[in-house]
Amino acid sequence: MPYEINPVFAVPLAHDTLPNAGALNAELKALILAREAEGDRYANPHPSLKQQPGVFESDFNLFSWPEACVQQLRQFCWATLGRTIQQINGYEAEEMQRLQIFSHTWFHVTRYGGFTILHTHPMASWSGVYCVDPGETPADRPESGVLRFHNPHHYSHTFLDAGNLRPRAPYHHGTWSVRFGAGQLVLFPSWLQHEVLPFYGRDERITIAFNCWFGMKDA
Numbered sequence: 341m342p343y344e345i346n347p348v349f350a351v352p353l354a355h356d357t358l359p360n361a362g363a364l365n366a367e368l369k370a371l372i373l374a375r376e377a378e379g380d381r382y383a384n385p386h387p388s389l390k391q392q393p394g395v396f397e398s399d400f401n402l403f404s405w406p407e408a409c410v411q412q413l414r415q416f417c418w419a420t421l422g423r424t425i426q427q428i429n430g431y432e433a434e435e436m437q438r439l440q441i442f443s444h445t446w447f448h449v450t451r452y453g454g455f456t457i458l459h460t461h462p463m464a465s466w467s468g469v470y471c472v473d474p475g476e477t478p479a480d481r482p483e484s485g486v487l488r489f490h491n492p493h494h495y496s497h498t499f500l501d502a503g504n505l506r507p508r509a510p511y512h513h514g515t516w517s518v519r520f521g522a523g524q525l526v527l528f529p530s531w532l533q534h535e536v537l538p539f540y541g542r543d544e545r546i547t548i549a550f551n552c553w554f555g556m557k558d559a
Contacts, residue, residue, distance in 0.1 A: 347510050350494065354527040356420040358413070360469075361523030367409035368472045369546055372398075372447050384446065394454025394539070400444035402548060413548065414445075417468060417525060421552065424527055425466070440555045448487065448536075450475070450545040456536035458490065459465055464530040464551035471520035472548060476541030487537040489532055521549070544559040 358364065375382040376396050384397045391397060402413045418441065426436055444464075448456070461467050469487060477484050488531055495514040507513070518526055528534070538545075539545045 349493070350510060351489075351529065351532060352424070353489070354420065354424045354515070356416075356525045356527075357521070358416050358523040358525065362413060363506065364409055365522050367407075368413065368548070370407060371407055371543070372427060372472065372546055376449050388425060389457060392455055392457070394451045395443045395456065396449040397553050398446045398448075400446050402447055402471045403443065403445040403550070412472065417470060417550065420434075420525055421466060421468065421527055425554075433544050435478075435556075438557045440557055441552055443550050445550040447472075447546065450536070450539045450547075452542065453476065453538055455538040458533055458535040460533055461530035461551045464553050466527060467530045467532075468525060468527045468546045468550050468552075469520075470525045472520070472546040473522055473524055473533075473544060474520040474541060475543050475545035478540050481540040483517070483537050484541060485520070485545045486537045487520065487526065487534060488537060489516045489518075489528065489534045492532060530548055 375398065384399050384463075387397055404412065405411075422436060422439070425431065431439070456484050474485070475485060491512075491514055493513075509516075529533075
């Protein structure tokens with residue numbers, strides 16, 4: 341065999357951007373802020389993570405809302421997710437027709453000082469985050485509101501010397517950060533550890549998240 345280097349235990353991280361997202365995001369933002377203002381009616385009654393000050397989390401049924409802006413976003417997210425699953429699993433078109441999707445979907449409104457602790461999403465295979473509004477990024481807080489993923493190779497840096505001190509991506513140690521733009525969607529395996537760093541904008545950071553699990557119709 342000729343000399344080569346292979347990323348044998350790679351983690352798939354998919355990105356997509358909704359075309360011309362400005363008008364849709366404006367509708368979503370207005371709807372989400374209105375629902376947030378209703379308090380407990382739309383809040384998650386049983387959050388799995390400790391809720392931090394400055395963060396509002398909705399109940400897990402957002403994509404069942406009938407509003408056109410929500411359903412348009414749902415179609416975009418599921419189309420990108422389906423494309424990703426098909427490519428990674430090598431499914432034929434007939435298999436994709438049999439695929440059934442189940443999900444939890446919710447929104448976060450994050451204000452000054454709010455953050456989300458490091459976590460995973462058990463009992464799901466794929467997770468995603470869509471950015472409605474990334475909020476302000478202060479010049480002196482460049483990591484404000486960043487979505488940060490942690491390297492799952494937990495033993496990769498237990499011994500460091502000149503031979504493995506600074507490998508380049510995708511072989512690097514440590515973390516991978518996503519600084520959202522409005523209209524951006526990120527998909528990742530639900531087992532991958534991630535967190536949201538404290539947000540220091542004076543406005544709102546608004547995101548929509550989902551967890552998904554799947555079956556085959558005739559299984």
